Amino acid sequence: MHGHQKRHRHGHGHGSPHGADKTVILLGNPNVGKSVIFGLLTGRYVTVSNYPGTTVEVMGGTVMIQGEKVFIIDTPGMNSLIPNSEDERVSRDIILNEKAHTVIQVADAKNLRRALFISLQLAEAGVPFVLDLNMNDEAASRGIRINREKLSVLLGIPVVETIATQRKGIRDLKQNFLSRIESTQTVHYGAMIENSLKAIQQLLPETNITRRFLALMLVSGDKSLNEFLLSTPEGKNLDKIEAIVADTQKHLSKSAGFLISQKRYEEVDAVIDAVMEKDEEKDNELKTKLGRMLMHPVWGILPVVLVMYLTYLVVGVFGAGICVDFLESTVFGEWINPFFSWLVGFIPVPLIQEFFIGDYGIITMALTYAIAIVLPIVGFFFIIFGLLEDSGYLPRLAIMVNRIFKVMGLNGKAILPMILGLGCDTMATMTARILPGKKERIIVTLLLALAIPCSAQLGVIFGTTSAISGTATLIWLGVIIFVIFTVGFLSSKIIPGDKSDFILEIPPLRVPKISNIIIKTLARLHWYLKEAVPLFVIGTVILFILYKTGGLKILEDLASPLVVNLLQLPREAAEGFIMGFLRRDFAIVLLAANSGLTPVQSLVGVVTITLFVPCVANLFIMIKERGWKTALLITLFIFAFAFAFGGLFNLVIRALGVTL
Amino acid sequence: MAEKNHPEEEVLEQIWMEQESERGKALKETILKGEHSPVTIELIDNMIRDGILVEDGGILEYTEKGLKMATRLIRSHRLAERLFTDILDIKDEDLESNACTFEHILSPELSTAICTLLGHPTQCPHGNPIPRGECCLKNLKEVKKVIFPLSELAAGESGKITYISTEYHKRLDQLIGLGISPGNTVRVHQTVPTFVIRVGETDIALDREICAEIYLRPLTPG
Structure with a gap:
């Protein structure tokens, strides 16, 4: 390994590596309104990037405060500096690696206990910070009063109050923004732990946080630090450190991490007793009641259906119908494509002309598809998704489906990538990273590629099946759901690994902030344009080469016996199957173009194609996320399964003599 | 002393x-x-x-009278030791002196409560037998439980967490990060389709099997 210098401390000055004078980190528990505060501070001058090696979105923005250029980093929500998820790890690593001027801890005033648990850790880490008690209004409406001055004295740092959604207190926050005061709070963990902390401290490198806190993390059993330690010269001490940790644990009756947390809570509770008063429960808010109803085993089902229907209206009818129509036939069909045809006409070589504007041309096929068809669909989908996310509905949906998902070896958290898959399977496959277990990620990746149609495909599928009959649409839906559960169930039995815990915080329902939705949607579209569109171009190029070299014809010849004999479809349908690899919707369009198909043939074709094709972008992302071996296995399985199941479905539906 | x-x-x-x-x-x-x-x-x-x-x-x-007194004392002492080690994490040197103080002040009712709480242990942490009490000799089924796993609570009930017994380190860290830790009060909102509880001002959904590892003392309403 040559990574020694990789994460070295950034010198001694206060300069920020982000082209600003200072760096300030925003952090806090999940759902405390951090992003809203970030938005108020930075306006629209924001960059969104994935933290290196992760899909975790980290926002950064530069702003002038007190005459200085300050770069603000908005970190993912965390509950402890000892990470339990990828999000938490990213936040912890930012604190560890960024040479920050100060940290702003945003706290949900009504959940002071959990916030102070983090404050205490920041104090121990020797990180200067300002505590911002946000959502004071919600706290007050629940009868919670916090003595801010006293809290400030006890912690030894500035404490400000804000109601970010009403822009209250932001000026106060800005005034304290660049204060750089470390908290004086400390905890004594008893002789046993203290002694091993002392021993470990001597073996640790100098970093942005105190050695004592690094040692505390290690004694608590945090293995995620090992990689970091190995990248420092002190990495050679790791064995010694692990021996001390193991020895300490032997002398304790409970896990050291638990004992340390207990001590911290004792300290936190002492502070809370001193600064907080709470009236008796006045928990009759309409919002609370509505929030409960959304999780109700019976009443909660109605909103699920309603949300799905609304999504269908916005994404399917408006996005995939009206907008796509306008972009494809008017914008691209009448303006862009003719313009490029004219422009390309100046190139004297026909082959190059065809490369840009032919049947498999980069402009006429790849870009038309990526921009005119997929972009509006995923765009509207991301808006809806952002609304669901920010309103707090998604966790409630996860609760509703948790038990059914258990059948597939998953838990409610997997609803997020699954729903996202209805927008774009490629992006959803990336999001599968939020699931903690490897087994779950593989199952979700498989189900997405196999049976979750993306929005582009969904539009055409509904178009085709409803042209046959309502019954056909219902049969299609039933069959696909059946496949999802059967394959999910079986793969949960075959794929090794443990299922992971379902522990999910449910934020209160909130009215989403439009500006926040816009920022998020734009960030996601930016991702789509940067990451997914090039894949469509690459796919088109491959197809173009295959077409020109006659490879396409060979593939069609190979596939046609299967299509003809097994599925009892006309030979030409084979083209659709191969094209579908590039454009998931196109396969069905081509299929539907076969005018001579009987309703049964159409339905068999649609079912098989729904299962058959992971698009080329989806395939690439599977390789990237799950590795060659898994991606190859999944792809082979899907090819075999789609044809086998399609053939079986054909037999059954013919044998039953279903009239469509 | x-x-x-x-x-x-x-x-x-x-x-x-x-x-x-x-x-x-x-x-x-x-x-x-x-x-x-x-x-x-x-x-x-x-x-x-x-x-x-x-x-x-x-x-x-x-004498018979003496035996009764001695049994009660030894039982209290050893139950106290168990309580300190299992629940309160008091170690070695502190253990003995605390148990000595405790044995003299434990009423028979309190001993019964502790014994039940601990599930009628038969040995002290040093391996010596704990004299059986009436509560142990009565059939276990008859005993009124003091501590329940969270999973046995119904919607609307609440309790104070006494301890969490899980072998998964990560799970414990996660629960503690969310404020599910001994001493805190939990209220059950719903049990189907998924357990939803409130700790402090936070609503948390979690699997029933995790709830079964969180033990608490139910609080009577009102």
Whole structure:
């Protein structure tokens, strides 16, 4: 390994590596309104990037405060500096690696206990910070009063109050923004732990946080630090450190991490007793009641259906119908494509002309598809998704489906990538990273590629099946759901690994902030344009080469016996199957173009194609996320399964003599 | 120390220890030497006069009354030790002195509660038997539980977390990060389709099997 210098401390000055004078980190528990505060501070001058090696979105923005250029980093929500998820790890690593001027801890005033648990850790880490008690209004409406001055004295740092959604207190926050005061709070963990902390401290490198806190993390059993330690010269001490940790644990009756947390809570509770008063429960808010109803085993089902229907209206009818129509036939069909045809006409070589504007041309096929068809669909989908996310509905949906998902070896958290898959399977496959277990990620990746149609495909599928009959649409839906559960169930039995815990915080329902939705949607579209569109171009190029070299014809010849004999479809349908690899919707369009198909043939074709094709972008992302071996296995399985199941479905539906 | 305030009880205890030792009996001269503090001959004589002890050829034995007192003491002491190790995490040197203080103040009702809370343990942390109490001898089913797993609570009920017993490190860290830790009050909102609880001001959904590892003392409503 040559990574020694990789994460070295950034010198001694206060300069920020982000082209600003200072760096300030925003952090806090999940759902405390951090992003809203970030938005108020930075306006629209924001960059969104994935933290290196992760899909975790980290926002950064530069702003002038007190005459200085300050770069603000908005970190993912965390509950402890000892990470339990990828999000938490990213936040912890930012604190560890960024040479920050100060940290702003945003706290949900009504959940002071959990916030102070983090404050205490920041104090121990020797990180200067300002505590911002946000959502004071919600706290007050629940009868919670916090003595801010006293809290400030006890912690030894500035404490400000804000109601970010009403822009209250932001000026106060800005005034304290660049204060750089470390908290004086400390905890004594008893002789046993203290002694091993002392021993470990001597073996640790100098970093942005105190050695004592690094040692505390290690004694608590945090293995995620090992990689970091190995990248420092002190990495050679790791064995010694692990021996001390193991020895300490032997002398304790409970896990050291638990004992340390207990001590911290004792300290936190002492502070809370001193600064907080709470009236008796006045928990009759309409919002609370509505929030409960959304999780109700019976009443909660109605909103699920309603949300799905609304999504269908916005994404399917408006996005995939009206907008796509306008972009494809008017914008691209009448303006862009003719313009490029004219422009390309100046190139004297026909082959190059065809490369840009032919049947498999980069402009006429790849870009038309990526921009005119997929972009509006995923765009509207991301808006809806952002609304669901920010309103707090998604966790409630996860609760509703948790038990059914258990059948597939998953838990409610997997609803997020699954729903996202209805927008774009490629992006959803990336999001599968939020699931903690490897087994779950593989199952979700498989189900997405196999049976979750993306929005582009969904539009055409509904178009085709409803042209046959309502019954056909219902049969299609039933069959696909059946496949999802059967394959999910079986793969949960075959794929090794443990299922992971379902522990999910449910934020209160909130009215989403439009500006926040816009920022998020734009960030996601930016991702789509940067990451997914090039894949469509690459796919088109491959197809173009295959077409020109006659490879396409060979593939069609190979596939046609299967299509003809097994599925009892006309030979030409084979083209659709191969094209579908590039454009998931196109396969069905081509299929539907076969005018001579009987309703049964159409339905068999649609079912098989729904299962058959992971698009080329989806395939690439599977390789990237799950590795060659898994991606190859999944792809082979899907090819075999789609044809086998399609053939079986054909037999059954013919044998039953279903009239469509 | 506790010994000075309860000399009679210390004698009763020492006799118990001697009987439990290899020797199998309590010699008067050993007791008089006293392991921790010397015992006066007057004290022993007083106890014999009060009908707590009898002396038979240099060997001290309990009367029926004495045996009852001694059993209660030893039981309280060892239950206290268990309580301290299992639930409160008090270690080694602190354990003994705390248990000594406790044994004298534990009422029989409290002993029963602790015994039930701990699931009627049979041995102290050092491996010595804990004398059975009435609560242990009665069928276990009849005993009124003091501590319940969260998974047994119904919607609307609440309780104070006493301990969390899980073998998964990560799970524990995660629960603690969310504020699910001993001493905190939990309220159950719903149990189907998924358990939803409120701790502090946070609503949390979690699997029933995780709820089964969180033990609490139910709070009676109102």
